[in-house]
Amino acid sequence: MQTVNNVAEPSMTSEGDVSNRTGQQPVISIRDFDFSYGGNQVLFNINLQVPEKEIVAFIGPSGCGKSTLLRSINRMNDLIAGISYCGDVRINDQSIFDPTLDVISLRKKVGMVFQKSNPFPKSIYENVVFGLRIAGRNKREELDAVAEESLKRAALWDEVKDRLDSSAFGLSGGQMQRLCIARAIANEPEIILMDEPCSALDPVATSKIEEMILQLKENYTIVIVTHNMQQASRISDRTAFFYLGELIEYNETHALYSRPREKRTEDYITGRIG
Amino acid sequence: MPIQQKNISVKLDARFSVSTTVKVIDYVMERFIKIGGIGVIAAVSGIFVFIFLEILPLFQWPEVKEIGVVSMPQREYLEMGVDQWGKKPFFLDTESNFHFLTLDTGQITTIPAQLPDSVRVTAYDYSQEGGTLVCGFDDGRFCLFNVEYSERFIDGVRELEPSIKRSEIYRIGRTGHPIESITYADSGDQKIIAVVQDTGARATVSLVRLMQEQTLLGSGAVTIDEEYDLTNQFEGTPVLLLAGTQADALLIATDEGRISYFNIDDEDCELMQVFQPFADLADPAINTLDYLFGGVSIVITAATGENRVFSLFIPANGTSRLFGHTKSFPNFTEPVTNYSPSLRNKAFLLSSDRTLSLRFATNSSIRWEAQLDYNIRDTVISSKYDRLMVLSDDSNLHVYNLHDPHPTSGISAFFSRQWFEGSPFPKFEWQSTGASDDYEPKLSMIPLIIGTLKGTFYAMLFATPLALSAALYTSQFLDRRIRTIVKPTMETMASLPSVVLGFLGALWLAPLIETRLVFIFLLIVLLPVGAILTGYCWSRLPMKIQRGVPAGNEFLVMLGIFVIGFVACWYLAPTVERRFFSVVDPVNGQVVSDFREWWRLTTNTPFEQRNSLIVGFVMGFAVIPIVFSIAEESLSNVPTALSSGALALGASRWQTAVRIVIPTASAGIFSALMMGLGRAVGETMIVLMVTGNTPVLDFNMFTGMRTLSANIAVELPEAPHGGTLYRTLFLGALILFIFTFFINTLAVTLREHLRSRFKTV
Ligand SMILES: Nc1ncnc2c1ncn2[C@@H]1O[C@H](COP(=O)(O)OP(=O)(O)OP(=O)(O)O)[C@@H](O)[C@H]1O
């Protein structure tokens, strides 16, 4: 049950607004967003906009609400009991909290990759085409084509093409994570949300996934949560820094790293708070 | 503070060494767990071994041991009999003297028959059951001897005092013509005697009925009541006669091997049947013909050594009992010379010159067979079925101890069709005890196994869909707060004693459902259909309305539908019953609208109030909480990462449940079903109380059943310790044990398979 928590705090920054500069409609636009678990408010008045086909990185110390915000974008938080929020999240200028909106189609549009890879107990192939199957698309040729295409884009095809029918659990951690990405891509979303996709991986696997994310940028808008500052600087176009549930600073990545406007941002990226 | 090197090392040592308490506890616990585990295994194997040892004697062959030989004076002995204790056999010689032999001492007491000098015995028949010897004379007369033993106790030792009571000499048939063959039967109220007489031309057969006056002072004089001449009622030359043990039948065998069966009642003597037992043989002649204990079956041997049993039963399209071929035994290589029935069961002893064979009719088995090193003159089985006595040609009496406590049992008795006396065909039947001594115990395990499977089937049929869908709904869809109420409630349900369930089922539910069957069936059909339709309509409603009911509380809508469905079925049922289940009562021609009648008349199968449907409901009720709890647990334990993954890909809650959660939890769901199955298979009280405990062989929904477990409960009080029934009940227990063992093994194997297939990282 959602009650509206009114936290009337004036907007601290207007950096979240990027539409002025790019001149185009942002794909995701978060406005005055507050969020609480039970009575415990974890997000305060977030304002943030993500332009199309860009990579936005969320950084910030642990527990500052990055995952919560990310999960709000495709309403995965709905599964948690006792949450409440106020404000709005709009995707393509449509509120995701609109009562007439179908959550299922929202989640198809906004794919998600979790911090811990979660392949289904099925074959590699079935994992990739799961989204199609639940959408009722069962034509073998179509599934084959999509599976190959998605696995290729997730840079996994070469490694698994000979064992598509074996269990997904036979893959390594990095491969599993890429499989989960392939699974998300196969659904042809517009936006992909990634919650620390590389946190459990070694540098080689990490760089593979990073490469892949950069390629995905051509077709998708990507929001990625990361604790790895280098990663954020390497792959993202924009970076948002959160601290204790507030969005402290949001700017183009190189600008944020080279000339942080806020003291707390500077402290964080130089490793003084965390 | 300066720290000394030594101190540090000591400290380190102490830090890394495990304290003695921990070590001791570790040691003790490890031993304790080991001993406990071994103890459990030992206990289970112990139970298994115990049951196994209890049933082992059922499959053992008899032990026959010669315990002594007594030499009798060299004479030609006609007939041999023995008292009920097997202590003092008697022998009738050709001079009509009765020689009583005391086995313990070898002493012989001779009692002469005191017949008039003018007569000579030409035919005799001795029935050990009544201890009556009938002798026919060369002048066409006969008399009866009663061999009686009176007991006396001298210094606490039983002494048997034999005596011979001779009746008057009666005339029968054609006076003056020698009697060639004679037979006698006594049922208590009626006695009959039949004879074959040589009249020079064709031999004649006459039958008389004797009357005994019953006075206040006891049995009075015996007089001849009625006489029949049967000579012209059959064809051929009579060679053997056999009177039915209930004095209600006479069998006449001719030299061509044809048997004419006459039924004798108070008024009449009627030819019922003529049959030729060895019609298929080159030489159909009959060698011996006699009744088995009980007087329903006859054991016939052919001149060539074939051995068959014919029994009285009402044939499929007949109305009266006739003889039919029921059993064949392995051949004798030489003609059979002697036949002795057991007076305790369906065993009989056949002998030829040197072969002695103990056979058992019910299961057509040869219990024991031996080649002897002497020629056999006569044989007898003691009435307790514990001794065999064989008289040799050279007048030696060989006494054998017979140890055969379980002749009726055996693999075929338990697991194959048996042709029981009185039945028109072989069948699987359980009916362990009967009203009379000559009852054939019917010990087939098949009806009990079928009953067990049937009860389990109906219980699982009812419980599985309900328990699993409830578990799925509760774990995946139901509001968390309601879930915390539902789960403990279900667990309470599991702890309901089955005797309470059985009691409610038998006394409340069974009569309640009996008259409302159509309503119940409508519910079973319409409620799920209604639920699915409602679900469909609900999903079509605009989001706004759907939002009105918070997630997890949709069942409230369903609840309304259920109430409506219930009421609708209630009012619809009488109409449906009238419309579809009306039949014309064959007795009074009226149309009745009663499902029970309709079922009886349409399917020609019985309808019982306490039937499998009720068992399904009540036992299902006992099984549901078990299946529900375990299934719900395993469904809830599916990692949320998996279901979130599916939801994030745009799967609906239902799709997530069906495609991800259920397969992942399949091992647990399977275990749940197996636990339920195990409970249903072993459940005793409910089936005991809710069914009529009739051992049946069908899966008919409206008849009851008898399960292995209920059978043990029902019959154990009546089973004497160590007896065949007692051990057979243990066999039932073993089968039950094997059932559950099999189910569990299957469950574990399949569960492991599923678990490895759907294991999560
Ligand atoms: N399911 C939940 N129920 C209650 N509180 C939660 C729940 N999930 C997160 N929180 C709280 O919300 C706050 C933000 O959590 P969140 O997971 O969004 O942090 P995060 O920035 O992603 O941290 P990390 O970098 O460690 O992943 C934390 O204080 C956390 O304790």
Ligand SMILES: [Mg+2]
């Ligand atoms: Mg997080």
